[in-house]
Amino acid sequence: MEARKREGRLSQEDLTQLLGQRGPAIGRYERDEVKPSVDVVKRVAAVLDTTVGYLLGETEDTSVLKDQAMLKRLNDIASFPEQDREHILYTLDAMIKSVKLKSL
Structure with a gap:
């Protein structure tokens, strides 16, 4: 290992x-x-x-999803109805893109 x-x-x-x-x-x-x-x-x-x-080799990052608060948020989102999940993820994707663009 x-x-x-x-x-x-x-x-x-x-x-x-x-x-x-x-x-x-x-x-x-x-x-x-x-x-x-x-x-x-x-x-x-x-x-x-x-x-x-x-x-399991799913990620190179040794700490991905170790943050329990973040993991709880993702679990909450996963439990929502599909349409709500799609809206949240759409908004989240837009925010992530915005932050990435700032760092260029």
Whole structure:
């Protein structure tokens, strides 16, 4: 796991112990010999202070959606009726574009 190596402070054995795993579990995960459960991935993300998305290779940013307030907002938006979501996202996209243009 690149996140573990990036931290540079945890050996495979250290991480295994922190997760309550046994034997060479982390090494097997890192070599793609075994896939960890969702619960294990969540615990690994917490220990390494990153996100599940980063561990799964969905993003290069180690802190995307770690902001709980932002995550709550996104969950709220996701729960709204489709038309309301579309209006909110349209407005949000316009605001994001405006901020990006300012920085050019």
